[in-house]
Amino acid sequence: MTTLQIAVIGVLGLIGIGLYGLLIARNLIKVIVALQVLVKGALLALVAAGLASGKLNLGQSLAVMVIVVDTVVAVIGLALALQVKRRMGTLDIKDLSTLKK
């Protein structure tokens, strides 16, 4: 098995786990963790793509940038989750479904 193949399997695995988590998780923190898993899959994909196209440097530099940007998103997400917990005393996304229809 080549490195690339392993990487592809890793990507698919991470994406699968992330999506699964997003679809079934009810706890807000778990949702954000699942989102992070999804992003890690994308990171691995970028590095793997760099490897496949022979431009590993490009792939890696993109990945570093993505990590930076995505940390900000994760921080905001967690900050909002914190506020939710503080104001509503719950982290269950079922309780976060007042806006519908």
Add this chain to the structure above:
Amino acid sequence: MSTEQFALDNVLLWLIGLPLVAAPLVYFAGRLFNLGRWAALGVIGLTWIPFVIAAQQVGTGSISLVVEGMTLRMDGISLVLAAIALSLGTLVVVYSNRYVAHEENEDKYYPMLVALIGVITGLGCATDLFNLWVWFEAMAISSYLLVAFYRDQPASLEAGLKYLVQSAVGSVLVLLGMALVLALTGTMNLAEIRAVAGQPATPGLPLLAAGALFVIGFGVKAALVPMHTWLPDAHSQAPSGISAMLSGVVIEAGLIALLRAVASLAGVTLSWGVLLMGFGALNMLAGNLLALRQKHVKRMLAFSSLSHMGYMLLGLGIAVYVGQSAAAAGSFFHLINHGLMKGLAFLAAGALLYVLFIKTGDHHSPLTISDLGGAARKYPIVALTLSIAALGLGGLPPFAGFMSKWQIFVAGFETQNIVIDLLVIFAALNSVLSLAYYAPIVNAVYRQEPSEAVTRGQALSWTMSLPLILLAVAIVILGLWPSLLAWLTGPAGTALVKAFGG
């Protein structure tokens, strides 16, 4: 190419850089001296100078800025986006003067808004897929906090979180698409991708998948059905100025990011145009039906954004499918008009929300249709401008929305393709359907008996009425003289068709 270098006399640098650099200053001005609103107004006012110069330089071509090997290029499409972001941004800053005054997060509101304008301008100018993604994420980040502005409101937090999670999923899909493109073409530059992707030697199917990932990933932000579910929540819970920005600029920026990314894969398949038209039809119908039974004004307006996105998609799809720039120009015209009309609608509805509820300390109550009752007597300007916005959105002449829809429709019929003709008729029927929820707004504001909320309503400040009047006047003028913006929409249409290789 030698002229495209980093230099302080490059107008693009100022156009994009000024708001971005000034945003922290606006924050400090607000934090330390409570002058955030004026600082923001000053910065945006100054940004108009490079914009006007850039608009003249772009003409029918483009101007570029190279920073450390990263190229930003402003063409007709970027100019349209910058124009609407800047126009609406200016008015929203004026409008928000009172709206967010004394709110807990006021000091963070203005810098975020200023940064949002700079970021959107930058997004329009990206020439590199990764660069596009970074701008896109920056836009998302600056809007998350604006959506969840009322941090003590559970509904506001809920809307912000949903927006964040869905946007993030979309952005991951875009990253995956980028990885596929990188793996197969070895580059991130849009023009180079296009050159490689068109060659027969390049494997088509993975690139097709990458295109699908772009359509869906950016489509979350552009509110394509069925990825639209964040939109009604975010648009209705955000402060009204931000609702206007989201609906009038941010989702359109998502659409333009989508177009830029997909255009680089134009050579892979001919079906992009069909796909866009399909989403257009779906968005129109779903948006109208979902809006039809809404009782909350801002939520109804949010759903109607879906259907307007549908009109733009239809025109763009026609343009991409037959390689005809008139339909794309019509869509960009509609993009601008929708920004003005929906911006006005949200601002006017927000003005009522503010004077009827927020000003009395009630942050919970939504503005319902029945609350609008009899608003005309007490708030004649808001009533008139809200009616103009609603009728314009419904596509009635002599307002701007009619003319841009007409342009899309004519361009569609000019193709003499029977399926496109039928789609256009479908779009026209959808406009009629939309009247069924726009018209009651007009009926409600002109009732004689004021609703309970209106009786208790507070006075309206001129900083809120002024943007409403300006937008209403613009809508009427554009409706009477539609070719006034042809200098802006024409080159944008041509640029789009060129990007797709027509």
Add this chain to the structure above:
Amino acid sequence: MIQALILLTMGLPWLGGLAVWLTTNKHPRAQHTLAVVFAVATGSAALLLLPYASATPAIVIPLGGLFGDLTFTPDGLSVFLAIIATVVGSLAVIFSVNYMHGDKQLGRYYELVLLFIGAMAGLALTGSLLFLFVFWEVTAFCSFALIAFNNDDPKAVAGGIKALIITSLGGVGLLSGALIIYAQTGSYQIAAFLERAETLPKEVLALVAFGFLIAAAAKSAQFPFQTWLPDAMEAPTPVSALIHAATMVNAGVYLLARFFPAFEGVAGWTTAVMIVGLLSALLAGLMALVATDLKRALAYSTVSQLGYMVYAIGAGGVYASQFHLLSHAVFKALLFLAAGAVIHGVGTRDMRQMGGLGSRMPFTRTVFVIGALALAGIPIFNGFWSKELILEAGLHEGSLWAYGVAFFCAGLTALYTLRMVYLVFFGKPRSHLHAHDAQPAMKVSLGLLALGSVTTWLLAGPLSELLKSTLPFHEFHELRTGGMIQEVITQPATLAALAVIVAGGLLWWQRQRLTGLTRMLQGLARMATNSFGFEAINRGVIRVTQSTAEALRVTQTGLLSWNVAGIAIGLIVVLILLAWGK
């Protein structure tokens, strides 16, 4: 000069609207005065257009891009319709001075009425299809806003929205037709299209022709779109007289007349037009016979009379249709305004509560009876001459069955008109209603219209001359007023028509003796009361749309998991579609 007059005809009412707006509701007297002054000035400007009528565009403003040229062509048909709109408009405004006295939202009323008058003049005068559509929709908007003028009444709001939706729905036909024409000829100019119509592919021309027929039927409240007009009667009565009797509803007839030379040759088109007209005339006539609301009865009769005009166009009698349009605009505006005076006087629209009002409002009774005689087609009154011309055109050009139906409808008209007059003004009072006669400003409008109902037929010759000399694509026979009189009087068909009208009248006098017949027709009456099921169809469409919309709301679950699932589903579907399309 001509340019200035055209601009005045359209611009004056809009300026007037602006002036009324600036005056604000604090000064109702000034608002009344301004409205009357601007409306009358508009009417005068339109009348002055007459000597300048010509087939060449007087104003051409290039708009660039796909918007073509904005042109105004003051040809006979245009000037004719513009005059009707502005003159009846000014009379309706004069009438409103009394009728709308004391209304709290007077400003909005006059603004909308004046906006309508200007838009209607624009619709008549423009030579560009794009702007024909623009004015078409603006008049639809005014109609909506004025029907729902009393926004606090849910019935008025529903009626307004219904009118807006149905006419806009028909408008899609006009839109498609206009778009097809532009795609084929590269121009929005009506004259250019009429000139080149024969060179267009047959199927394409047929699409345009039927698209325009749908638009015309929706605007003129013809079968199967007639349901909006009766509900539009929630509007203030002068508005009903102006928009829903004398002008806007004529736009459909105008459209058909305007494009008749192009569509004449389209297979089946003239037959379809005749069927639409006759079905409207027949069904609405029957509904008028059983209506109990005075204004609704008049609305049904409007649908029926418009049906006559549409039928005339189908039979090739463009001139007859326009002549009847003139007569109808005058006598129906008279009837509506007189009905308005009655309603204003007694405070109800229900004819079952009226009766015997004639002695207490003699002036109103007299003018109403004049209008009614014209509507019934009694000689000397203008309705007689124009209806005879239509029947004659039908006898010469159309098929015999169609003529038979039209013939029958003439009797029907006499019957329901007589019933209406009797129920309101004669017999014994059926309830204790306070009544007062028309007020001064009302009397001015009513008197002038009554005079018109007796005299406008004298204009038959000049109208013919006007149309003949300025419409190069239409074919009109030379017709002088004297010639018309001779022609109509010597026709045996006229006697037959008169006989059926008299028969219709006799049927009403002998109604007690004909109980057997009445019982036989009870099923028909019940169907007519239920508007032959068209209301049910409307309600069905609304119900299906609304329940679909309501059902679709379930998709907005509010749950984050489902929202993400939406993204996943979207991705899978797009992937499959793209792979399949490859």
